[in-house]
Amino acid sequence: MSIYDFTVKAQDGSEISLGDYKGKVLLIVNTATGCGFTPQYEELQDLYEEHQKDGLEILDFPCNQFANQAPGSDEEIHDFCTGRYGITFPQFSKIDVNGENAIPLYKWLTENTTFEGFDKNPMGVMLTQMLKLKDKNFKDSSDVKWNFTKFLIDREGNIAARFEPMTNLKKVKTKVEEVLA
Numbered sequence: 001m002s003i004y005d006f007t008v009k010a011q012d013g014s015e016i017s018l019g020d021y022k023g024k025v026l027l028i029v030n031t032a033t034g035c036g037f038t039p040q041y042e043e044l045q046d047l048y049e050e051h052q053k054d055g056l057e058i059l060d061f062p063c064n065q066f067a068n069q070a071p072g073s074d075e076e077i078h079d080f081c082t083g084r085y086g087i088t089f090p091q092f093s094k095i096d097v098n099g100e101n102a103i104p105l106y107k108w109l110t111e112n113t114t115f116e117g118f119d120k121n122p123m124g125v126m127l128t129q130m131l132k133l134k135d136k137n138f139k140d141s142s143d144v145k146w147n148f149t150k151f152l153i154d155r156e157g158n159i160a161a162r163f164e165p166m167t168n169l170k171k172v173k174t175k176v177e178e179v180l181a
Contacts, residue, residue, distance in 0.1 A: 026153035032069035041085035058089035
């Protein structure tokens with residue numbers, strides 16, 4: 001199975017084939033509008049503006065699975081993101097990334113990557129402690145742990161990297177540029 005075999009639901013409810021993105025470098029992100037990481041939209045938009053011409057597409061999948069931080073409708077979420085952060089990259093319908101209702105794309109992404117832990121910064125330490133309270137073995141699963149987890153896909157449709165939410169966007173940008181080259 002390839003990433004290009006998946007279809008996803010656009011914000012308007014229509015089906016979009018990821019095959020439409022063949023030859024592009026993709027940064028797939030599960031997002032939320034009420035999260036401490038929400039300001040990453042600004043840096044993601046900057047990255048998109050700088051590298052869309054080089055073949056980068058950022059695919060935004062709002063998700064409400066983490067502390068109810070994306071409670072709005074698809075339209076409300078889109079209005080917030082375009083109004084506050086001016087995003088112009090594709091934003092899709094709200095999804096689940098984990099569990100029995102996870103969309104097939106995210107099942108594939110998590111089955112083909114591993115969770116390598118959070119950075120040792122204050123947010124990483126806080127998330128580790130919080131998740132450990134719910135499940136002391138949370139590190140053993142490849143599930144998405146929180147909003148703004150990013151998956152980088154190369155031009156051939158291979159997973160090139162997985163970035164946890166608090167990974168510095170400069171590190172993400174460096175890897176994106178490496179994959180674009």
